[in-house]
Amino acid sequence: MNLLLAAFYYNNHDVQVQEIPTPKAGEEEVRLKVMASGICGSDVIEWYRVPKAPRVLGHEVTGIIDQVGDKVKNWKGERVFVSHHVPCFKCRHCQRGNHTACHTLHTTNFYPGGFAQYVLVPKINVEHGIYRLPDAMSFEEGTFIEPLACVSRGQRLTGLKRDDTVLIIGSGISGILHVQLAKYRGVGNIIVADINPYRLELAKKFGAQHALDAKTNLPEKLRELTGHLADQVIVCTGAISAAMASMDCVENGGSMLFFAVPDPTVKLQVPINQFWRNEITMRTSYGAAPNDIEDALGVLTTGNLNVKEMITHRLPLTDAQEGFRLMAEAGNSLKVILEPNQE
Incomplete structure (x- = not known):
């Protein structure tokens, strides 16, 4: 059985890197090899995260599509950012432009979470939540797409x-x-x-x-x-x-x-x-809708925002606990990025 490493969050002081089976893409899914995953400030808000622990967090994710299902036609091997939450575009909230109020947006996600070597992207996220990274944009810079959105x-x-x-x-x-x-x-x-x-x-x-x-x-x-x-x-x-x-x-x-x-x-x-x-x-204001992600991607593509120098720490996935400590203590750190497939 092929295994991957994933960082399971219990609380800010207990993040355990464990082996779990590597998922395979279903016929309408894709699998992403995660190259960079930012630790969000919301990831260390314990009142928000602990009630659902243990779980694999991580939603500021970039990587390479390394496996696609038989019915997936638009993606194969690209460098991408993947949005974890996507709206349905059909409900009353979406029709009124309130996409972040959509029930679907609040319940969609990829598996197991961005703090893992691979994530499985479900059909609805494949359809509405994958964005190609410009050639000049690094995986690290791409992790800023979601927070900037x-x-x-x-x-x-x-x-x-x-x-x-x-x-x-x-x-x-x-x-x-x-x-x-x-x-x-x-x-x-x-x-x-x-x-x-x-x-x-x-x-x-x-x-x-x-x-x-x-x-x-x-x-x-x-x-x-x-x-x-x-x-x-x-x-x-x-x-x-x-x-x-x-x-x-x-x-x-x-x-x-x-x-x-x-x-x-x-x-x-x-x-x-x-x-x-x-x-x-x-x-x-809560989260980001697809139009916000597109706007953020466009702004980052101009190169006029200095996100590179916001990165204070780059860590392998095995040091996830240290990354969470840095973020939770909010001392001399700002942006902490985990690199799950760091050689």
Whole structure:
């Protein structure tokens, strides 16, 4: 029996690399040899992941199609990115353009997960979720397609404009991608807040005009820098303190986006009277739809986003536990990529 290595997640401190049977592609499926798989910030949110453990995580996946089913005609040996979630395109949500609300999108996935040497891609993902990588794009760069697509969706939904003053709270992977994409879109005043000095320096490196210690009085600092509050506030951390502080940082007529949220037990007290009087909009963004993935792929293809230097660690799959430690501790690291078929 052919076996592959897969990293099973139990919690952030217990990730076990085990051998499991290598799947074979059915007649309408393909098998992907995984070359790079990014550890997402959501992969280390224990309230989100532990209830479904043990499982093989990993959804920022690129690789080479190494086996195709008899009825698959469009793919054979290509370098690709594979989307783990795809919508049905038929339900009421999809018909109204709300693809990430689609039940199918929330239940589709590949097997066993991207932190494995091979993944089996089911029929619906073959039809709607495989994207060729441009020749000039490395497997590592391709792992940014999915997270950038999520960022693209968030900025589109919140109606980001070039003359907005944008405050991004949290400068992890998603926060830095928000900085870079906003800059790419022509936004000239980007401010980042975080409690980690290392990541604040990264925020400035990747395009933020100002980097603020999130422990300070953010509304006061914003007024000192700009004379007003932020037209757009994007929350990229699940910290309760960040969620609470963000609501005091929005300018009249502005909006705030919860790109990340606290755990389900937290009930936020929204100053609804203040929001009503000042016409402040609050919204959320979840995941990415196919149009967002296509947009992200197009943006990355231009080469105008510096994702290569966001990668701080490249590890073999056998070091998956170390990768999860680095991501969970959020110290002097940013993007951690596992390479399951590293020679």
